[in-house]
Structures are given as structure tokens and as C-alpha cells.
Amino acid sequence: MTNDLFSTDLVPLAILGGIGTYAARALPMLVPGIDRLPPAVLEYLRLIGPAVLGAIAAASVFVQGGAFTVGPEAVAVFAGAAVGRWRGNLLLGMVVSVLVVLTLRATLGA
Amino acid sequence: MSGAAATLSTARRRLVVDSLGIWVIAIIVGGIFGFTARQGGLSLVEAIGFSSILFAGAAQYAAVGLLAVNTPWPSIVLLVWLLNARHLLYSASVAPYTTKLSLKLRAGLAYLLTDEAFALTTAHIARLGRIDVKGAWYAGFTIFIPWNLSTIAGWLAGAALPDPATIGLDVVFAAAMAGLAIGLVKDRAALVALLVGCSSAVAAALLIDPSAAIMIGGIVGPLAGLALFRRRA
Numbered sequence: 001m002t003n004d005l006f007s008t009d010l011v012p013l014a015i016l017g018g019i020g021t022y023a024a025r026a027l028p029m030l031v032p033g034i035d036r037l038p039p040a041v042l043e044y045l046r047l048i049g050p051a052v053l054g055a056i057a058a059a060s061v062f063v064q065g066g067a068f069t070v071g072p073e074a075v076a077v078f079a080g081a082a083v084g085r086w087r088g089n090l091l092l093g094m095v096v097s098v099l100v101v102l103t104l105r106a107t108l109g110a
Numbered sequence: 111m112s113g114a115a116a117t118l119s120t121a122r123r124r125l126v127v128d129s130l131g132i133w134v135i136a137i138i139v140g141g142i143f144g145f146t147a148r149q150g151g152l153s154l155v156e157a158i159g160f161s162s163i164l165f166a167g168a169a170q171y172a173a174v175g176l177l178a179v180n181t182p183w184p185s186i187v188l189l190v191w192l193l194n195a196r197h198l199l200y201s202a203s204v205a206p207y208t209t210k211l212s213l214k215l216r217a218g219l220a221y222l223l224t225d226e227a228f229a230l231t232t233a234h235i236a237r238l239g240r241i242d243v244k245g246a247w248y249a250g251f252t253i254f255i256p257w258n259l260s261t262i263a264g265w266l267a268g269a270a271l272p273d274p275a276t277i278g279l280d281v282v283f284a285a286a287m288a289g290l291a292i293g294l295v296k297d298r299a300a301l302v303a304l305l306v307g308c309s310s311a312v313a314a315a316l317l318i319d320p321s322a323a324i325m326i327g328g329i330v331g332p333l334a335g336l337a338l339f340r341r342r343a
Contacts, residue, residue: 007153013183014159017173020191021166026220028202030213042199043299043339047332049196049225050300051307053168053291055327057284058308063315063323076281081288090289091131094138097285098278105278 057081072104121237125230125245129252132226136256139286142279143170144264145271150174154265161261165254166224168290169193171283172324181321189325200228207241215243222250225290299335307331 061074076097084093140161147157152174160170169190176186200223208216223231230249235241264271274280295301311327318326 004153006155008155008159010152010156010177011159011163013173013177013186014156014163016183016187017169017190018163018165020187021164021169021194021197022221024191024194024197025201025223026217028198029205029208029216029220040336040340044332044336045195045198047300047303047335047339048192048328050291050294050304051331051335052193052196052324052328053287053294054304054308055311055324055331056168056172057288057291059311059315059320059323059327060284060287061281062312063320066316068312068316073281073284076278077284077288080281080285081292084285084289085292089131090286090293091135093289094135094282094285097281101281102278 072101072108075104076101118238118242121234121242122245122248124237125234125248128233129230129249132230132252133256135286136226136253137260138282139167140257140260141264141267142274142282143167143174144261144266145268145274146171146264146283147174147261148265148268150178152177152265154262157261157265158258161258162254164190165221165257166190166194167257168287176321179319179321185321185325189328192325192328197223197228200225204228204231204235204241207235211241211243219243219246219250222247222254224250224253226253299339301335302338303331303335305331306334 057077061077062068062070064071064073079100080093080095080097082093083096084090087093143161144157147160147170148154152160160173164170164173172193173186173190176189201220204219204223208219211219227249230252231241231246234245234249238245274282291304295304307327307330310330311323314326315323
């Protein structure tokens with residue numbers, strides 16, 4: 001952990017990441033023609049969202065200490081995602097995840 | 111009041127109501143990002159830089175996670191770009207409604223086009239049948255302002271905050287990512303992309319390296335979904 005307030009060493013990394021991010025957000029609005037990309041490319045781009053976000057969640061809850069684990073965290077995240085999808089409310093899903101993980105940890109002593 | 115004005119007023123009220131949950135999420139997740147960034151060794155200025163310049167929640171968390179395992183910058187940048195490539199579609203979806211706006215206005219609105227802003231903006235457009243520039247700005251700043259303020263608060267309060275695990279907040283980010291991912295599943299191709307992305311990420315984390323997990327999941331998952339799409343086409 002650092003207590004450094006003003007280090008700027010990683011700001012260039014934010015800028016580099018921001019360049020591609022802004023390009024993705026702006027190009028279709030500034031340079032029309034994105035709709036003329038091949039359908040397969042558009043489809044691939046559309047599918048990146050669920051794949052990457054799911055990958056982040058799965059890797060963080062199913063892999064702990066270098067081993068495959070199905071613990072309270074995985075159950076809680078799955079339950080929260082299911083409730084969030086069912087009710088169309090992401091915030092509710094997150095609350096459910098917190099409540100489930102706390103309950104399971106208290107019950108299992110995890 | 112004219113009918114059109116009443117419609118605009120009603121739509122804006124609905125926009126504000128819809129945005130309340132987004133404010134809460136931005137405050138919580140932004141605060142946790144600030145805390146996580148501090149834990150990951152980022153300075154306050156760097157954390158602010160990530161939230162204001164990069165301004166993309168999942169990518170910010172992923173970047174901090176990859177920095178923690180000493181991933182080279184080019185890999186992090188590539189992952190961030192891949193992770194945010196979906197914004198091309200958001201922008202392409204909104205673009206037809208912005209063609210009559212000035213270039214500066216379009217450039218500014220594009221900067222704020224996050225997942226949540228896109229969701230609010232498209233719903234607002236659907237209600238009005240056209241873009242409402244003030245509504246679009248509101249949707250964008252609904253994320254940008256609380257996200258950045260809570261990043262600062264989370265970083266500053268980091269030492270004073272309890273261990274997130276003791277109050278269950280350690281699962282909030284994964285829950286948000288999973289919820290957003292499932293929310294994006296509209297058809298079988300997206301479901302396949304999600305499931306293959308998840309499983310290949312877990313396999314990569316176990317067999318290769320945790321830093322490769324998200325990248326591999328993000329590349330392999332869409333390919334699997336695309337295979338289904340092309341077979342159907």
C-alpha cells in the first residue's frame with residue numbers, strides 16, 4: 001500500500017487506456033460508417049461485453065489461492081446475478097449477493 | 111404547457127427516477143475502486159486519473175488487478191481496449207440521433223458514454239423518439255460525478271474503512287460484473303459467449319496465469335458465440 005498522494009507514474013497508463021476507450025465511444029458518432037462493418041465483426045464486438053464481464057466475475061470468485069473453489073462468494077454472486085436479472089435491478093442483485101455471502105460465512109464459519 | 115413540453119417534462123422525470131439506482135451503484139462501486147486502487151499501490155492522483163480519463167469501471171478494476179500481478183503495460187492497454195470495444199456498439203446505436211448536433215457536442219457526449227449512461231440515454235430516446243441533449247448530459251454526468259467523487263472518498267477513507275470482507279463488500283464488484291454480464295445476454299450467442307468466457311477465464315487462471323484469465327475469456331467467449339451466430343447465418 002502507498003500513502004503517496006501525488007505520484008503520476010501510472011497516469012500515462014490511464015491516458016493510453018483512455019485513448020482506445022474514447023475511440024470506441026466516439027468514432028461511430030464522429031465518423032459515421034460503423035454500421036457498414038461486416039455483420040460478423042459487429043456481432044463479435046457485441047459479444048465481448050458479456051464474455052469479458054463474466055470472465056472477470058468468474059475468475060475472481062472461482063479461483064482463489066491458485067485453486068478452483070466454489071465457496072460462499074461464488075454462490076452469493078450467482079444468486080445476486082439471478083435475482084438482479086429476474087427483477088431487472090442490478091442494485092438489488094448486489095444487495096442480495098452481500099446478504100448471501102454474509103449469511104453463508106456466518107453459517108459455515110468461513 | 112404544450113403537449114410536447116409535457117412529454118419532455120415527464121420523460122425527464124422518469125430519467126431522473128431511473129438514474130437514482132445508478133447514482134447509488136456509482137457511489138458504492140466508485141468508492142470501492144478508490145479503496146482498491148489505494149490497496150493496489152496507486153496514488154490519489156493516479157486513482158483520479160483512472161476514474162476521470164479512462165472512466166470505465168470494469169476496465170479500471172481489471173487494470174489495477176493486472177498491475178498488482180506485474181502485467182506489462184501493453185497487455186493492460188490491450189485488455190482495456192478489448193474490454194471497452196463494446197462501446198463501439200453503444201455509440202453506433204446512439205449515432206443516428208446525434209447527426210444534427212455539433213461535432214463538439216457529439217465529442218463531449220461520447221466521452222461520457224458508459225454502460226449505464228448508454229442504458230439511461232437509450233431509454234430516454236425511446237420515450238421521446240429523439241435525443242434530448244440535456245437528458246443525455248444528465249445521463250453521462252449521473253455516472254461521472256459520483257464515480258469520481260467516490261473514488262476520491264474511497265481512496266482517502268481507505269485506511270479508515272473496515273476490511274470489505276467483514277461486511278460482505280468484497281463480493282460487490284464480482285456481483286456487479288456478473289449482473290451486468292447477465293443483463294447483456296439477449297440471445298443464445300451472448301449466452302454462449304458468457305459461459306465460454308467464464309469457463310475459459312477460470313481455466314486460464316488455473317492453468318496459465320491469473321493475469322491471462324480475463325484476456326483469454328474476453329477473446330475466446332465471443333469467438334464461441336460468433337461460431338454459433340455464423341452457423342445460424
